[in-house]
Amino acid sequence: MYSIASPHKYDGHDCHSEKHTIVNISLAGNITEWIGKGAANKHLPVWYLSAPKDFRIGLLSGLIDTDGTAVWVKAATKKEAQFMMSYHTMSLRLAYEVVTLAKSLGLTAKITKYKEKYYNVYFYNRDLLSEKLPLSLAHSANAAAYEKFLATTPDKKSEDKLGRTDLVPFGQIVFERAKKLLPGATKKKDRDPKQFSIYVTMQRALKTGCITRSMARDIMNIAAEQDKLSQIPEFWQELVRDESVSWTYAVSVEKSSQKETLYDITAPGPYTFMTIDGLVVQDSVGIYVPVTHAAVEESKKFMPSKILDDPRDYSVTLKPSHDMQLGLFAVSTKGDKKPDAKFNSLKEAEQAFLRNEINLSDIVTINGYETTFGREKLKEVIPAGVAIPESGIDKSKVDAFLREVASKDPQNVNKRFADITRVAAEYVAASGIGLTLRDVQHSPEFMKPFKDKIKKDFAKLDDPGKVKFLSNMIGDFNKAGKEWIKDNVWKNNLATMSVAAGKPGLDSVKQLKFAPLAVMDEEGRLVPSAITRSYSDGVTASDFWIAASGARKGMIDRALQTAEPGYFAKQMISVAVDQVVSEQDCGTKNGIELPLTKSKMDVLWRYGADDGVLIDNKRYEELLRSGKPSIKVRSPITCEANEGVCQKCYGSKANGSPVEIGANVGTEAGQVATERTTQLTMKSFHTGSVATSGPTLASGFDKLQQLSHFPDFIRDRATLARLDGIVTDIKPNPAGGMNVFIGDERHFCPVSQLKVKIGDKVSKGDALSEGAIKPQELLATKGIRATQDFLIDEMQKTFTDQNVPLNRRSFETLVRATTNVTKIIDPAGSEYLPGDTVQLTKVLAYNRLNPTRPIIHEPELLGIDFSSKVTDDWMAKLNTNRIQSVLQDAVASGGKSYQHSYNPVTPYIMGSEFGKGEKGKY
Ligand SMILES: [Zn+2]
Known part of the structure; x- marks a missing residue:
């Protein structure tokens, strides 16, 4: 420590201030922690509010002295000078803290932003006068101004002025009600000027979400004069009357720079996680405190090792990583026979292995029977009775193998999987699988038949002919590639890895070892040119340029195509x-009728609607033998639970046990559907520009968007019958398209391919022509249930068309959510109002309880970005992207939130009671 005493002038006085420099790292650390570093990060120490009042007054005085002012100013427009005390900072956090500090001392303060990065905090004169705080301002000008101000008496005018800056929240509901009290405002003739001015102010207030308290009082007075005060919402009246609470505009919504403790959980497998703003993070999730210990424990339950069923197709979720998978394949494969190698124990065999006398996969005799050392090591860690596949555990067998392990020893699944992973990791190195240059060496003998054919015929063809030639050849080329991979396991590491772990896939093997053969341009069309050399062989300059535009498209697609599905996933979840x-x-007793033979996956693990029996594999075989074509099963879409879905309607897990109460099957379904869209729209990047046989999901993704956003315009739309009847006539429409008559009713079909002929019987809502069915039209003609079934089928089909079979149950859960909106026509005895938009499931539940006087309502298709806002829990809506308007609406309409909610966002925001809570709620 050292000190400097330097006499100087300060504020006109001679000062002998002393500067003490103390070198102390931990003290410096504390101070930095307390007040932050740099102007923009400055803040008050966390304990500032718990300090004694004297300290807080001192703190405020110090703040005003350093970065604040207390002055009398005379604005050009004003007659008299006014006192103004304010504080200036670059740190938004500090500005809010000063407001809170002021509040703790009985002062009201307001923040305004200027020049984009500065914040001004203004203190209300009314409070300064009434509190008369003994601020010890060191700066003499500040002190004098403040003293002079305290000596003034509050005048009526400044009271009124405050009324004009004192705000209360204002929203759509109050606006609608108040508008009716101002009939004179909207008249064209004899307009009531006072009513008109209130009306205009209200309109402006709608935009800001706030209105002055004095204007609010005027509105209430007008209502009272007309004896219609009861029409103004009660909560809003209370808000206006309660002057002890002051309101201000939200200046801006910004990220805090505050450090929080983060639990970062990374999971293998296809799991995605959701954060509070609906952001989907692949494979890992950051969980911020504050969360309770119970919540941390619960989140651990979501680790894949605890979840064995992949909700997509009920396969085992825990999949070893690429390396682990290779190791598992290595230890389980059978190789060459070594008849001379005989051991009396595994220990003996192990010693021989360590001496390099035998390989992992050599078939040897241990304890009198033929096996391999690797298989015996694996046997040590798996339950007795689990069979290791004869050909080894490759990519296609790993699911069944792990599932068997799990089902034989369900209590110790985690330990078993950890042990298997350990054994695989231990021997992956010993297996000798690793890429060498030899593996990617070009193989002329493979390419020869294709090259010969190209040499012979290709050059003669015109461009369309070349494209046709190539697209025909791709099929044969792929087939040959697949066979090569199969034949070269343990001979070529590319092939071994491809079979053992699925990576590299066929497309990558083709590029590395053989040749891309055909590539696509940036429009996705085949280029009429054959590329017959591999990347390892070295492509020619012209081949390089041919491949370039498509490859660039791959790069651009990666950037563009992940953004849209990402946002879609966010909305869906x-x-x-x-x-x-x-x-x-x-x-x-309701359910859906599903065909038994079409898709086993869709029927499995559901309950029969009539008998309540779970359909497991055994029951499924029984049903098949019974010869019935279909079965009625319980389904999320027909579930009558008031909130969420019930265990019976959702169905069981793939091991027959029920899905736990509290499980968020909606998020899971959202992940199932959206995770694949991200992957598949990215396909063009992963395979470069190489032409593959399957289509990409781009068109499928557009369709999925259509099925969940319900746009007004759909291209090539099908025409639906507006009534039941017989097709009496079909005539070409003079301006194009066709006219189909049902009775006398003309139906115009812009798409000329018709689905009906004269004499056909049609029902209201049936498609008369080919083309896309607009869900809104289907809703208007066939009702909500038929529309829901249509949406479920079409969504599932979108994926099936791309060879991605996903189970129907996920789409039933999603459509239950995306169509959960209805408009109240006649509220009957309920507390709803006509015109309210509310959750369909709630109205249906009410009507089941009140069959004699049901609510009359009209289901609506609003699209996923709107339906997520139809909830009466305002905090749950913060999961959407209009945070500021949600906040303002909630305040202005008396929004409620339920901590024990089915929507996990509420407890997430509260940072408490996260967990399954009472009665299965979150
Ligand atoms: Zn149910």
């Missing part, structure tokens, strides 16, 4: 997030 398993059995 936002809308499905409150689909939580809420009770054991809603007791419905």
Whole structure:
């Protein structure tokens, strides 16, 4: 420590201030922690509010002295000078803290932003006068101004002035009600000027979400004069009357720079996680505190090792990484026979292995029977009775193998999987699988038949002919590639890895070892040129340029195509997030009829609607033998649970046990559907520009968007019958398209391919022509249930068309969420109002309880970005991207939030009671 005493002038006085420099790292650390570093990060120490009042007054005085002012100013427009005390900072956090500090001392303060990065905090004169705080301002000008101000008496005028800056929240509901009290405002003739001025102010207030308290009082007075005060919402009246609470505009919504503790959980496998703003993070999730210990424990339960069923197709979720998979294949494969190698124990064999006398996969005799050392090591860690596949555990067998391990020893699944992973990791190095240059060496003998054919015929063809030639050849080329991979396991590491772990895939093997053969241009069309050399062989300059535009498209697609599906995923999960398993059995007798033979996956692990029996593999075989074509099963779409879905309607896990109450099956379904869209729209990047046989999901993704956003315009739209009847006539429409008559009713079909002929019987809502069906039209003609079935089928089909079979149950859960909107026509005895937009499931539940006087309502298709906002829990809506308007609406309409909610966002925001809570709620 050292000190400097330097006499100087300060504020006109001679000062002998002393500067003490103390070198102390931990003290410096504390101070930095307390007040932050740099102007923009400056803040008050966390304990500032718990300090004694004297300290807080001192703190405020110090702040005003350093970065604040207390002055009398005379604005050009004003007659008299006014006192003004304010504080200036670059740190938004500090500005808010000063407001809170002021509040703790009985002062009201307001923040305004200027020049984009500065914040001014203004203190209300009314409070300064009434509190008369003994601020110890060291700066003499400040002190004098403040003293002079305290000596003034509050005048009526400044009271009124405050009324004009004192704000209360104002929103759509109050606006609608108040508008009706101002009939004179909107008249063209004899307009009431006072009413008109209130009306205009209200309109402006709608935009800001706030209105002055004095104007609010005027509105209430007008209502009272007309004896219609009861029409103004009660909560808003209270808000206006309660002057002890002051309101201000939200200046801006910004990220805090505050450090928080982060639990970063990374998971293998296809799991995606959702954060509070609906952001989907692949494979890993950051969980911020504050969360309770119970919540941390719960999140661990979501680790894949605890979840064995992949919700997409009920396969085992825990999949070893690429390396682990290679190791598992290495230890389980059978190789060459070594008849001389005989051991009396595994220990003996192990010693021989360590001496390099035998390989992992050599077939040897241990304890009198033929096996391999690798298989015996694996046997040590798996339950007795689990069979190791004879040909080894390759990519195609790993699911069944792990599932068997899990089902034989369900109690110790985690330990078993950890042990298997350990054994695989231990021997992956010993297996000798690793890429060498030899593996990617060009193979002329493979390419020869294709090259010969190209040499013979290709040059003669015109461009369309070349494209046709190449697209025909791709099929044969792929087939030959697949066979080569199969034949070269343990001979070529590319082939071994491809079979053992699925990577590299066929397309990559083709590029590395053989040749791309055909490439696509930036429009996705085949280029009429054959590339017959591999990347390892070295492509020619012209081949390089041919491949370049398509390859560039791959790069651009990666950037563009991940953004849209990412946003789509966010919206989808936002809308499905409150689909939580809420009770054991809603007791419905309803269900959906599913064909038995079309897709086993769709029927499996559901309950029969009539008998309540779970359809497991055994029951499924029984049903097949019974010869019935279809079965009625319980389904999320017909579930009658008031909130979320019930265990019975959702169906069981793939091991037959029920899905736990509290499980968020909506988020899961959202992940199932959206995770694949991201992957598949990215396909063009992963395979470069190489032409593959399958189509990409780009068109499928557009369709999926259509099925969940319900746009007004759909290209090539099908025409639906507006009534039941017989097709009496079909005539070409003079301006194009066709006219189909049902009775006398003309139906114009812009798409000329018709689905009906004269004499056909049609029902209202049937498609008369080919083309895309507009869900809104289907809703208007066939009702909500038929529309939901249509949406479910079409969504599932979008994926099936791309060879991505996903189970139907996920789409039933999603559509339950995306169509959960209805408009109240006649509220009957309920507390809704006509015109309210509310959750369909709630109205249906009400009507089941009140069959004699049901609510009359009209289901609506609003699209996923709107339906997520149709909830009465305002905090749950923060999961959407209009945070500021959600906040303002909630305040202005008396929004409620339920901590025990089916929507996990509420407890997430509260940072408490995260978990399954009471009665299965979050
Ligand atoms: Zn149910």
